[in-house]
Amino acid sequence: MMQPVDHHLAEFNFGTLRYGWDDPRVADFVNNLELVNGIAEKSPGFIWRLTDEAMETAQATADAVAIGDHRLASTLSVWMDLASLENFVWNTVHRQFYGRNAEWYDAVGNGNLVLWWVPVGHCPGFDEGMARWQHRVANGESDHAFGWSYLKEAQRWKTHQCNQLAAE
Numbered sequence: 552m553m554q555p556v557d558h559h560l561a562e563f564n565f566g567t568l569r570y571g572w573d574d575p576r577v578a579d580f581v582n583n584l585e586l587v588n589g590i591a592e593k594s595p596g597f598i599w600r601l602t603d604e605a606m607e608t609a610q611a612t613a614d615a616v617a618i619g620d621h622r623l624a625s626t627l628s629v630w631m632d633l634a635s636l637e638n639f640v641w642n643t644v645h646r647q648f649y650g651r652n653a654e655w656y657d658a659v660g661n662g663n664l665v666l667w668w669v670p671v672g673h674c675p676g677f678d679e680g681m682a683r684w685q686h687r688v689a690n691g692e693s694d695h696a697f698g699w700s701y702l703k704e705a706q707r708w709k710t711h712q713c714n715q716l717a718a719e
Contacts, residue, residue, distance in 0.1 A: 552701060554632055554633065555668050558668040559598055559632070559668070559669055559673075560630045560631075560635075560636055560666060560667075560669075561629050561666065561667050561680070561683075562627070562628050562629075562636055562665075562666050563626070563627045563664070563665050563666075563675075563677075563680030563684060564626050564663060565625035565626075565663050566623075566624055566657070567656065567657045568580075568622040568624055568655060568656060569655060569656060571622060572621075572622070576655075577655050579655075580648065580655045583648060586644065587644060587645055587648060588600065588603075590639070590644055590645065591628065591645070594635065594638065594639045595635060595638065596630050596631035596634065596635020596639075597628070597630060597631075597635065597639070598628075598629040599629045599674050600626065600628035601627040601628070601676070605677075606625060606627065609676065609677030610623050610625065610677070624656075625677070625680075627675065627676075627677060627680045629669060629673075629674060629675070633705055634704075637705060664698055665680065665683045665684040665696050665697070666696075666697050666701075666702070667696050667697065668694075683695070
């Protein structure tokens, strides 16, 4: 699928931490969120991300709690294009932390990712991201909601030997 004219790429992912946010076993993850988010924000092609405060508020809703309880960790961001997002995910320190996801996240309910095109200037909310993910789960990949494998141009997730969860 080619990127529509006057659109950017939105990305939403979430998982459930194995332990509570204040547990020392996830401290390396928690203590480096600011670093990884800062690198994202400085990366070429980065447009916007839902702030930590807004995400915490959104995750406190009944829908979010039902999916992942108080251990839910998620990211919602918008990128200029696929190449920009791929570069951040696979060519920055993010890749090192992604490689440790099994250490910090429950195996069940992890790797929940959805991508979709948004009109330039649109900043989606948590509810929109969750609705896109639910649509993808219920209906499969489509132009409305998709993962890495739906985009023929997306190759880095394959070459970096992502686990199957990242492809879904």
